[in-house]
Amino acid sequence: MTQLGLPDTIQACLFDLDGVVTKTAVVHAAAWKETFDAFLRDREGPDARPFDEVADYDEYVDGRPRADGVRSFLESRGIRLPEGTPEDPPDADTVRGLGNRKNELLLEKIRTDGVEAYEGTLRYLAAVREHGLATAIVSSSANCQDVLRSIGAEDLFDVRIDGVVAAERNLPGKPNPDTFLAAAKDLGVPPERAAVFEDALAGMDAGRAGGFGYVVGLDRTGQADALYAHGAHIVVNDLAELGGKR
Numbered sequence: 010m011t012q013l014g015l016p017d018t019i020q021a022c023l024f025d026l027d028g029v030v031t032k033t034a035v036v037h038a039a040a041w042k043e044t045f046d047a048f049l050r051d052r053e054g055p056d057a058r059p060f061d062e063v064a065d066y067d068e069y070v071d072g073r074p075r076a077d078g079v080r081s082f083l084e085s086r087g088i089r090l091p092e093g094t095p096e097d098p099p100d101a102d103t104v105r106g107l108g109n110r111k112n113e114l115l116l117e118k119i120r121t122d123g124v125e126a127y128e129g130t131l132r133y134l135a136a137v138r139e140h141g142l143a144t145a146i147v148s149s150s151a152n153c154q155d156v157l158r159s160i161g162a163e164d165l166f167d168v169r170i171d172g173v174v175a176a177e178r179n180l181p182g183k184p185n186p187d188t189f190l191a192a193a194k195d196l197g198v199p200p201e202r203a204a205v206f207e208d209a210l211a212g213m214d215a216g217r218a219g220g221f222g223y224v225v226g227l228d229r230t231g232q233a234d235a236l237y238a239h240g241a242h243i244v245v246n247d248l249a250e251l252g253g254k255r
Contacts, residue, residue, distance in 0.1 A: 013137060014243075014251030016223055021198040022137050023189050024130070024166075025072065026148035028208035029227050031156060032125045034071070038062040040114040041070055044107060045082060052088070067232060072209025074149045074172060074182035075108040116152065126160040129249035134165045136252075143167050145192035147205075149175070149182045168195040183211040186219030193221075206248070213239035225251070 011017050028034035042060045049057035060066075060082070069085055070078030076092075083090060083104075093103025099110035137144060145168035146153060153171035157163040170180070170192045180187040186200075193203045205216035208227040216224035217240030225248075226233070226241030233244045245251060 011140070012252050013133075013140060013142075015204055018202055019142065019204045019222055021143040021145065021193060021196045021203040022134075022206060023145045023147050023192050023203055023221075024134070024206045025208060025212050026146055026150055026153055026156065026171075028071075028229050029206050030126060030130050030134075030146070030162065031160060032127060033119070033156065034208065034229060036118050036122070037071075037115060038066045040111050040118060041066060041078070041082075043114055044111040048102070048107060049086075058086075063230060067210055067230070067235070072149060072183045072207070072211035072215075074175070075112060075151075076104050077182055079104045079107045079111075112151070119152075119156075124156055124159050126162065127247065129247040131162065131165070133248035133251065134162070138165065143196040143198060145170060145196055147188050147192045148172065149188070151176075168192050170195070183209065184214035184218065186215040186221075189215055189219050189221065193219075208236075210235055210239045213241055216240055 024030055027037055042062050045060035065082060069082040073081060091103045093101055093105035095105055097103050097106035097109060099106060099113050134144060144166050146166045148171045151172035154169065170188045175182060175188055178191065180191055182188060189205055190200060193200050200220045201222045203221050204223040204225060205221045206225045207213055207216060208229050213224060213226060213236055224240055224242050226236030226244040228236060228244050228246055236244045
């Protein structure tokens with residue numbers, strides 16, 4: 010293992026955004042809860058079972074593209090909605106409309122409260138680059154670039170594969186490995202020589218499915234066992250635990 014806590018065969022590091030680089034996973038969960046709870050109350054009345062910000066978030070929406078998250082959660086409740094279009098208004102009872110409502114709430118929360126980075130991750134990223142490894146950000150978020158700019162971290166990544174790029178290239182999102190594979194390809198590194206850094210179970214599945222050389226799970230919510238079960242080679246609470254101190 011290297012000073013970075015990685016196998017010495019690793020040449021590139023592929024990082025998820027929410028929950029790995031930035032402390033926005035909890036903001037996403039809150040936006041999803043507000044969206045789904047309002048929808049369920051309108052549909053089923055005041056006794057509707059609410060969205061669980063831990064169990065439902067981890068299982069059905071975390072790490073997935075927005076529309077996939079909507080479909081996945083609604084399917085768990087036996088609900089099917091029309092797909093709609095990306096231009097659907099936030100109050101439309103369609104998959105895309107609910108997704109747009111969630112994004113509207115998310116951006117409102119970010120504008121109000123700002124975005125905070127994990128300092129351990131930023132230090133680790135700087136050390137990774139000092140050691141000559143290539144880096145990529147791989148996120149299902151269409152707001153990825155703006156979030157990176159807001160924390161001054163855009164220059165820490167050689168490649169960005171986010172929700173915007175994935176849509177342009179028609180790449181399926183996590184748990185499929187396609188976005189991570191695209192990042193590795195853009196960096197000119199085979200998957201077996203790339204490490205994936207994720208906090209979401211869907212991201213673990215993507216790392217395992219893509220045949221990546223090392224998959225690091227970030228346990229931000231006490232789900233270490235689940236991260237291992239979904240393919241992590243190692244689970245840490247903060248990337249500072251891997252080394253790479255400057």
